[in-house]
Amino acid sequence: MSICLAIETSCDETSIAIVKDGVEVASNVVSSQVDLHAVFGGVVPEVASRLHLETIHPLLNQAMAEAKVEPADITLIAATHGPGLIGALLVGVSAAKALSLAWDVPYIEVNHVEGHLFATFLESPDLQAPFVVLLVAGGHTQIVHVVNKGEYKILGSTIDDAAGEAFDKVARYMDLGYPGGPIIDKLAESGQNDLIKFPRALLDGSFDFSFSGLKTSVVSYVKKNPEVNDADIVASFQEAVVDVLIKKTIAAAEFVEVSTICIGGGVAANSRLRSKLQEKCESEGFDCKVPSLEYCTDNAAMIAAAGQWRFDSQGASSLDGGAVSSLSLEAI
Numbered sequence: 343m344s345i346c347l348a349i350e351t352s353c354d355e356t357s358i359a360i361v362k363d364g365v366e367v368a369s370n371v372v373s374s375q376v377d378l379h380a381v382f383g384g385v386v387p388e389v390a391s392r393l394h395l396e397t398i399h400p401l402l403n404q405a406m407a408e409a410k411v412e413p414a415d416i417t418l419i420a421a422t423h424g425p426g427l428i429g430a431l432l433v434g435v436s437a438a439k440a441l442s443l444a445w446d447v448p449y450i451e452v453n454h455v456e457g458h459l460f461a462t463f464l465e466s467p468d469l470q471a472p473f474v475v476l477l478v479a480g481g482h483t484q485i486v487h488v489v490n491k492g493e494y495k496i497l498g499s500t501i502d503d504a505a506g507e508a509f510d511k512v513a514r515y516m517d518l519g520y521p522g523g524p525i526i527d528k529l530a531e532s533g534q535n536d537l538i539k540f541p542r543a544l545l546d547g548s549f550d551f552s553f554s555g556l557k558t559s560v561v562s563y564v565k566k567n568p569e570v571n572d573a574d575i576v577a578s579f580q581e582a583v584v585d586v587l588i589k590k591t592i593a594a595a596e597f598v599e600v601s602t603i604c605i606g607g608g609v610a611a612n613s614r615l616r617s618k619l620q621e622k623c624e625s626e627g628f629d630c631k632v633p634s635l636e637y638c639t640d641n642a643a644m645i646a647a648a649g650q651w652r653f654d655s656q657g658a659s660s661l662d663g664g665a666v667s668s669l670s671l672e673a674i
Contacts, residue, residue: 343362343363344362344363344364344417344418344650345360345361345362345368345411345415345416345417345418346360346362346416346417346418346419346420346649346650346653347359347360347405347406347416347419347420348360348361348420348452348643348645348646348649349398349419349422349434349437349438349642349645350434350457350640350642350644350645351394351398351422351426351431351433351434352424352430352431352434353385353426353427353430353481353640354374354375354376354385354390354393354430355372355639356372356373356375356394356397356398356401356434357372357373357640357641357642357643357645358371358398358402358404358405358642359371359405359641359643360405360406360408360409360411360416360646361464361646361647363650364463364467364646364650365463365467365647367643368408368409368410369404369405369408370405370636370641370642370643371401371404371405371642372636372639372640373397373401375389375393376520376521378393379520380520380521383514383520384510384514384520385427387427387429387430390427390429391427391429391430391432391433394430394433394434395433398433398434398437405642413444413445416441416445417447418447418448418449418649418650418653419438419439419441419442419449419450420449420450420451420452420645420646420648420649420650420653421434421435421439421449421450421451421452421645422451422452422453422454422457422645423435423451423453423665423669424454424665424666424668425454425455425666425667425668425670426454426481426665427667431665431666431667432664432665435451435664439661443661448653448657448658449658449659450649450650450653450658450659451659451663452645452648452649452652453648454645455482455484455669455670455671456494456671457644457647457648458477458606458607458644459475459486459488459494459606459648460644460647461606461633461638461644461647462475462604462631462633463647464633464637464644464647465633465634465637466631469604469631471488471490471491472487472489472598472600473488473600473601473602473603473631474486474487474488474591474594474595474598474600474602474604475488475603475604475605475606476587476591476603476604476605476606476607476619477605477606477607478504478505478605478606478608478609478610479505479506479607479608479609479610480506480507480509480523480608481504481506481507482499482500482504482607483500483504483506483551483553483587483607483609484496484498484499484500484671485497485498485590485594486671487598487600491651492652492655494671494674496671496672497549497594497597498548498549498590498594499550499551500551500553501544501550501552502552502553502554503553503554503557505551505583505587505609506522506523506608508553508554508556508557508583509521509526509580509583509609510522511557512557512576513526513576515560515561516564516575516576523608523609523612524611526576526579527611527612527613527614529572529577530573530576530580530614531573531577533571533572533573533574533575533577533578534573534574534577534578535577535578535580535614537570537574537577538570538574538578538579539578540556540560540563540579540581540582541555541559541582542582542586542589543556543586544586545586545589547593551586551587551590556579556583560575580614581614584612584614584615587615587619591603591619592622592623592626595628601627601628601629602629602631603619603628603629603630603631604630604631604632604633605630605632605638606633606638607638608638608639608640610638611639616632620632
């Protein structure tokens with residue numbers, strides 16, 4: 343049996359997981375910094391790095407205790423080496439390399455975006471490629487054709503703001519708080535999502551996304567209509583985002599002729615996106631794979647899943663490698 347200890351520190355969540363054979367999650371602990379960054383209205387990189395340093399050791403002890411494993415049981419150490427905040431990434435990479443040397447086990451570096459692709463395998467280990475994945479988060483919004491594990495074709499990407507970034511910016515402008523995604527999701531439950539007809543950008547047959555104009559449209563509407571209920575505004579905004587994400591994803595799946603659609607990334611936790619995607623997939627004849635909420639946001643279990651497959655297929659990474667803040671999925 344292989345037992346991977348994985349570390350994820352790409353942004354503002356410290357996470358350590360123990361995963362057996364790439365799919366059996368023995369522990370997956372996450373320490374969020376959201377409350378500490380909320381006072382600044384966004385993630386402060388220096389603060390995030392320092393908090394990772396303070397948290398990683400006690401989190402390691404917790405993860406191993408929950409999994410009931412000892413250092414001698416670990417067969418692989420994995421860590422996110424990009425993309426992300428460079429200081430935050432270095433904390434996780436440095437810790438992983440130190441454990442690799444101290445415990446004399448191999449180290450594997452993992453692309454954070456590929457980790458999100460592998461999140462689905464944690465609950466659907468028998469999933470077979472090819473399929474299409476909508477990766478939607480604060481830092482990226484992409485439609486990826488998974489031809490096979492490790493073989494990816496990006497069909498569409500955002501040309502400006504990522505979806506999660508648009509949620510945060512709208513919430514910030516409306517003074518709703520941070521992070522914007524969960525706040526808007528909750529508030530939208532009491533609003534009318536068809537009250538305001540916000541624009542759906544780039545519905546021109548391409549698979550690329552643009553949310554900057556939508557964000558500007560919301561700002562303009564709020565200025566001109568201060569009397570309109572916040573819940574109605576965010577519900578209509580959220581519906582515009584969800585409509586575009588789903589329409590393009592289904593179109594992409596039809597284009598590459600696959601029968602399965604998956605979703606990953608922090609915005610995959612959005613309740614409206616999850617429910618409407620499942621409804622549309624069912625009506626259009628697609629099999630829809632939606633990970634549990636704990637595997638949508640940044641977590642180390644998905645890094646372990648990707649890391650174990652990478653190690654099994656290509657061997658260990660060199661300890662000479664570092665962190666790469668702008669690492670892309672295409673770099674794999």
